[in-house]
Amino acid sequence: MSQAIFPNINPATTSGTQLATLLNGFKDAVASGFSGDTRPPNLQAGGYWIDVSEEDAPDYLWKFKIYDGTDDIEIFRINLSTNSVTVAAIDSLFEILRVSADTVGAVMKVSKRRVANNGQVLDGDVVGEYQFVGRGSDSSNPVVARLKAVASDDMTGSAAGGYLVFEVISDGQVVLTEAMTLRDGKLGIGTTAPEHGLHVVSSTGGKIQRTADDASASSLKLRKRRIAGTGAVQSGDVISALESETTDDASAASVSADIRSIATENHTASAQGTDISFRTTPAGSATKTEKMRLGDASFIKGPYTLEALTLESQDVATTATIAALSATKAVVKFTGSTATSLQGISATGQTKTILLHNKSTATVTVEHEDAGATAANRFDLPLGRDILLKEDESVEFFYDSDASRWKLKSGSGSGSGGGARVISGTRAAPLSITAGGGITASATDIREMVFVQGSGGHVTVTANPQISAGFQVGQEILIRSRNNDQTLTLVNGNGLVLNGDWTGAEDDSLAVSWDGTNWVEEYRSN
Numbered sequence: 310m311s312q313a314i315f316p317n318i319n320p321a322t323t324s325g326t327q328l329a330t331l332l333n334g335f336k337d338a339v340a341s342g343f344s345g346d347t348r349p350p351n352l353q354a355g356g357y358w359i360d361v362s363e364e365d366a367p368d369y370l371w372k373f374k375i376y377d378g379t380d381d382i383e384i385f386r387i388n389l390s391t392n393s394v395t396v397a398a399i400d401s402l403f404e405i406l407r408v409s410a411d412t413v414g415a416v417m418k419v420s421k422r423r424v425a426n427n428g429q430v431l432d433g434d435v436v437g438e439y440q441f442v443g444r445g446s447d448s449s450n451p452v453v454a455r456l457k458a459v460a461s462d463d464m465t466g467s468a469a470g471g472y473l474v475f476e477v478i479s480d481g482q483v484v485l486t487e488a489m490t491l492r493d494g495k496l497g498i499g500t501t502a503p504e505h506g507l508h509v510v511s512s513t514g515g516k517i518q519r520t521a522d523d524a525s526a527s528s529l530k531l532r533k534r535r536i537a538g539t540g541a542v543q544s545g546d547v548i549s550a551l552e553s554e555t556t557d558d559a560s561a562a563s564v565s566a567d568i569r570s571i572a573t574e575n576h577t578a579s580a581q582g583t584d585i586s587f588r589t590t591p592a593g594s595a596t597k598t599e600k601m602r603l604g605d606a607s608f609i610k611g612p613y614t615l616e617a618l619t620l621e622s623q624d625v626a627t628t629a630t631i632a633a634l635s636a637t638k639a640v641v642k643f644t645g646s647t648a649t650s651l652q653g654i655s656a657t658g659q660t661k662t663i664l665l666h667n668k669s670t671a672t673v674t675v676e677h678e679d680a681g682a683t684a685a686n687r688f689d690l691p692l693g694r695d696i697l698l699k700e701d702e703s704v705e706f707f708y709d710s711d712a713s714r715w716k717l718k719s720g721s722g723s724g725s726g727g728g729a730r731v732i733s734g735t736r737a738a739p740l741s742i743t744a745g746g747g748i749t750a751s752a753t754d755i756r757e758m759v760f761v762q763g764s765g766g767h768v769t770v771t772a773n774p775q776i777s778a779g780f781q782v783g784q785e786i787l788i789r790s791r792n793n794d795q796t797l798t799l800v801n802g803n804g805l806v807l808n809g810d811w812t813g814a815e816d817d818s819l820a821v822s823w824d825g826t827n828w829v830e831e832y833r834s835n
Contacts, residue, residue: 311337312349354378364389434460436471453478455485542576548583565590573604627669633686640664649673653682654715661708667698689714692781734760739791747772756785762792774804780823788819804828
């Protein structure tokens, strides 16, 4: 090494031999980088030199410095023991600048070559890495984070795979661990072998947060696009899936439940029908089954429990004839005062189970197979009998898609099969029956209670029939006598099949049912 920088040369006093000595010394100084323990004495501002004052143990350092006319500024240093180079910058900035009239940016290239086989890099080789080094209180220099590029192929002209590994030291630890991997287009966080485009393994789960002064939500967007043509999604395509994956006792992973969005038509700018499907795995099974689907026609498969149920209702004004009731709610309430013939309910409506409630002051008659309604909108009622909805009565129907008819489910309307009996007369004001008048019953009430007494005293009914006829098989009448002074006798015969004549004192009862020809006694209380 040399630091020989000659002073000004006086040609008048310098011989050729002296000039040669000066030039040879300068040549050695330039060749050795003006190295020495101190700055060369004749170095000018802007000149450089190598400080070798710490080249021996324990430092093994060479420091490249620039002289600014006052101070020596260290630019970088070389560790002779590790062959590493450290850039020293007080402002913590190392910059690579490219100034050009093209789109090419500044480049810092880190290269790896082996010695054998033309320098071929092999699978698993670390091609390059960046280390972030701290300083410990014990003068240690821990690498607190590291970014590595690792080869994933024995590299050839047609196979040069590589991936990035991000390593960090967790808080309170001293060992680098792999935190994130980018491999084959898959980003893995907490896993060294990502299986999907984004694969996160964490003991704390994940979070997506939006911080903004607007009403927009934090969102997770899942997009489906085909490759061919315009990329339009086709009918039956699963657009997105949120899958719940489990691990079994053999350490095998499988999806045990999922929520999927499924296209119900070929998607265009104006038609993008989509259902949401919920699938779970029943206890004792390893196969997912669809339990619920939400779409144009939503449904639930299997049993379910509701703690509370609220049904939306709509009001419909009564009118003389309603051929096709338009029901948009689960409950329809009739209002007004017009007696109504309800011939059908539109089968194309959204609801397939409907409760009809009459809160009007007139009777609403639900017609059996009325020709005034379109066939698919009609009612198919028990025993082929119409149902009368009187004020405050209700009846419920469901649509039988196999029969294309509305069928009775339950209700309190006359003829609906409800358990309530329709009362003619009252206990306080029973019907007064004459000998030739007989008892007139309702032909539309499946069950009826009639309070009776003799007109003006004891009366034996001689009318034929003693109880009006023209009923449906199975209709029942309970006859209750209300007055000991005005008793009533019904005689076996004249449309009655009794176990002997019946005379009713106060609160005596006779129950009869229609067999298609006669009223037949079921039981009596006296």
